[in-house]
Amino acid sequence: MILSHHLFEARNGDPSRLADFGLGLLDTLNSHAYSIGEPTSKPILLITGQQGCGKSTLLSRWALQYDSDVPLITHYIGCSTYSRDLSYMLENVLQILGVNLEEGSGEVPLTAQCTSKQWSALQDNIEHFNQAIQKQRFVLAIDCLESLSADSDHSHVIEDFTWLPNSIPDTCRIIITCTTPSQHYDYFTRNYNSKGEANFTEHVLGGITDVSERNVVVQKHLETYCKHLDPQQLHTICNTSLSHNPMYLVAVANELRVFGIYEEVDSQIDNIVEAPTQEELWYNIFIRWCRDYGWSDNLQSHPSGEPFGWVQDALCFIAMSRR
Numbered sequence: 001m002i003l004s005h006h007l008f009e010a011r012n013g014d015p016s017r018l019a020d021f022g023l024g025l026l027d028t029l030n031s032h033a034y035s036i037g038e039p040t041s042k043p044i045l046l047i048t049g050q051q052g053c054g055k056s057t058l059l060s061r062w063a064l065q066y067d068s069d070v071p072l073i074t075h076y077i078g079c080s081t082y083s084r085d086l087s088y089m090l091e092n093v094l095q096i097l098g099v100n101l102e103e104g105s106g107e108v109p110l111t112a113q114c115t116s117k118q119w120s121a122l123q124d125n126i127e128h129f130n131q132a133i134q135k136q137r138f139v140l141a142i143d144c145l146e147s148l149s150a151d152s153d154h155s156h157v158i159e160d161f162t163w164l165p166n167s168i169p170d171t172c173r174i175i176i177t178c179t180t181p182s183q184h185y186d187y188f189t190r191n192y193n194s195k196g197e198a199n200f201t202e203h204v205l206g207g208i209t210d211v212s213e214r215n216v217v218v219q220k221h222l223e224t225y226c227k228h229l230d231p232q233q234l235h236t237i238c239n240t241s242l243s244h245n246p247m248y249l250v251a252v253a254n255e256l257r258v259f260g261i262y263e264e265v266d267s268q269i270d271n272i273v274e275a276p277t278q279e280e281l282w283y284n285i286f287i288r289w290c291r292d293y294g295w296s297d298n299l300q301s302h303p304s305g306e307p308f309g310w311v312q313d314a315l316c317f318i319a320m321s322r323r
Contacts, residue, residue, distance in 0.1 A: 070137055099128050119154060145178040145184050214237075
């Protein structure tokens with residue numbers, strides 16, 4: 001479990017990925033974490049933004065350069081099968097803190113309902129976690145809050161945020177990233193704004209605002225594969241309404257990387273950037289995968305039908321393995 005988090009952190013925090021991205025917010029993260037022990041009314045730092053705007057990359061990069069005697073515990077929700085489960089996350093944190101648990105929750109069974117034993121384990125983990133926050137000195141960073149889950153019978157624990165105490169001492173600092181808009185963001189802000197002044201500070205990660213930096217992201221990705229675009233082609237890609245998003249830029253660059261007809265690159269770029277949303281872009285990419293690798297000429301057209309074949313099956317299995 002812990003190894004999967006370290007591997008995720010090392011890959012996402014690699015300085016070669018979006019080298020200059022989010023450098024300003026690194027100072028904000030440092031200031032928040034290194035202020036531990038000082039009186040504050042806002043012990044939680046919330047980093048928000050659209051999906052793919054670089055929140056995980058920012059947190060991973062910061063965690064890799066974190067340098068303090070105060071323990072830093074990172075939990076990347078979604079980096080492994082069970083990392084999304086609240087009880088498993090709390091148990092992971094408690095194990096790192098050295099809290100002795102008489103009986104952990106163990107692996108989350110693949111059943112529709114949580115047994116009474118699991119519910120008891122979740123309650124125990126929440127209690128131990130709340131005690132640890134009050135007694136121990138540490139920094140906790142949780143990535144991808146919007147993917148945190150609990151059994152459907154006990155989803156109120158997620159919605160009410162009963163697992164995270166309202167009163168957090170000065171000996172603890174918490175950093176959370178969350179996609180907006182999302183239900184979990186609404187849950188969090190509702191619960192922590194409901195008692196007067198919020199005890200968190202929110203910073204919105206808006207993506208890459210400088211067009212020249214967007215150009216660098218696309219160029220660096222293509223240069224790895226000995227591919228290049230001319231200035232006009234880069235201008236077309238990096239001035240779309242979605243081009244502030246790093247994930248969008250990398251997805252577009254990767255589509256162009258595998259496109260092999262030089263004379264039709266301009267029309268291919270026009271086709272790619274026509275997608276009005278990231279969801280539509282990824283849908284088009286999946287359709288291409290099905291067409292190029294699916295060994296089937298029976299693709300149905302969007303939006304009247306869905307693609308089928310082994311590519312679609314593989315994507316479904318990958319998605320299922322994360323839950």
